[in-house]
Amino acid sequence: MSNRVQNIRGMRDHLPPAMILRQYIIDTLTSVFERYGFEPLQTPIVEYAETLDGKIGDDEKLIYRFEDHGGRKVALRYDQTVPLARVVAQYQGRLLFPWRRYAIGQSYRGERPGRGRYRELWQADIDIVGSASPLADAEILAVLTDALTALGFTSFTTLISHRQILGGIARVSGLDNAAASNIYRAIDKLDKIGIDGVRNDLLQSGVNAAAAERILALINLQGDADEVLNALAQQLQGDERALQAIDNVRSIIDYARAMGVPEERIVIAPRLARGLSYYTGAVFESIIQNPPMGSLLGGGRYDDLIGMFAGRSIPTVGLAFGIERLHDVMEELGMGPASRTIAVALVTLFNPNMATESLRLAQELRRAGLLIETALDPSEKLGKQLQYANRRGIPYALVIGPDELARGEVVVKDLRSGEQQSVARSAVVSQLRAVADAWRTPRTAHDQGGMHERQTS
């Protein structure tokens, strides 16, 4: 029997310093989502296996499956999109469309863990259910841009494409459906393996040289969004579906501009394939160049998925923020709250006789909304109590000794500077509140590096 002390592979424990950052991420995302009218939804982590089967494509083998005590075949959710589809179908009569909903929670994928890849991963999903309007797609772009900006990111890029642009590229290159699905994976690797790498992959998967060059030219288009879309429209002439897709993306981008999404945040990237098979329309993902972390979020339009449950088409667009990746990147870049502890001040206990007075002070401050920790041992030397506060990173220590009590004052000591002053007891709240606000102000990114087109090699 093993009694090892060990967490499960690919699943992380988050100690308080990490959780403070994660909660900051979640709080920030939540507040941006709600600013756009998205409503919270929570669903179970466990679903019937058949609910998940046949929805996500080849990755189905990565789903965690087991039988419950009653022998039912169940599975841990792979994402929060399929459960959303189930909910929409199940509660159609109680929901009003279009419906904006967000969901923040964990999903499970039996992948091999690596950088930015975990078997338990938290995602923050937003979706607009029941609207086919390109304005819905654009709103997702606006939310994502606001959210990453609010988190402190200064140089992210959102790649945008459309399933039928990709399809059009395959069709005008003379590939049938089977061949087409093979090339998507190859061209999606453009950023990683470069133009020559993709050419190699294409040729190796049986694409003839002429078709390969055609594909490479299309996925390697450079320029701003309008230029790339125009070039695509020109070269995909005759493919009605692709042209419609291009018009659709134009509309989405126009609306996004109207909502103030900066031009430099958007790149039309025909190479963008995205793995999940349920996407039907626009697809997008946001990336930063430094540190390298794949995509921070990904999403798109999936007009048929909910219909698989509901029996009628309910067009939907949405995306998932990868909280694990946001966390890892923000940690590496030193973003998020500077504080690594919760309390803004430690109320010390001067001695057993004075403890009551100190505890009374602590409760006053807590009722005023301040985050206060107290010492627990009135007989412990004051130096020990200060040392504890200092090590915990608590910025302030409060002391009430006999002198302070007699004068109705409190010593407020700044443990970072070492300075201290006696403050009238009635003024402690306002003084601490001011410093607490400054102390919890999050840091923004130093830089995530300039990012736009891939490095040309």
Next chain:
RNA sequence: GUGCCUGUAGCUCAACGGCAGAGCGCCUGACUGUGGCUCAGGAGGUUGUGGGUUCGAGACCCAUCAGGCACCCCA
């Protein structure tokens, strides 16, 4: 799921097949209303785990677990 690299004190890492160490951290004191800095002491290890080779294994071999990198794929 495949290949490669790594795993030694709380942390970061040393140690030719021959007595397991350093820095930081931690504990005690110098410091009797005050942390940090300095100084003096001190504690802390079945070398991830289980086998094997050897007179002798932290080191070599096998297995296993965990982490990293590259595939694959994705948030």
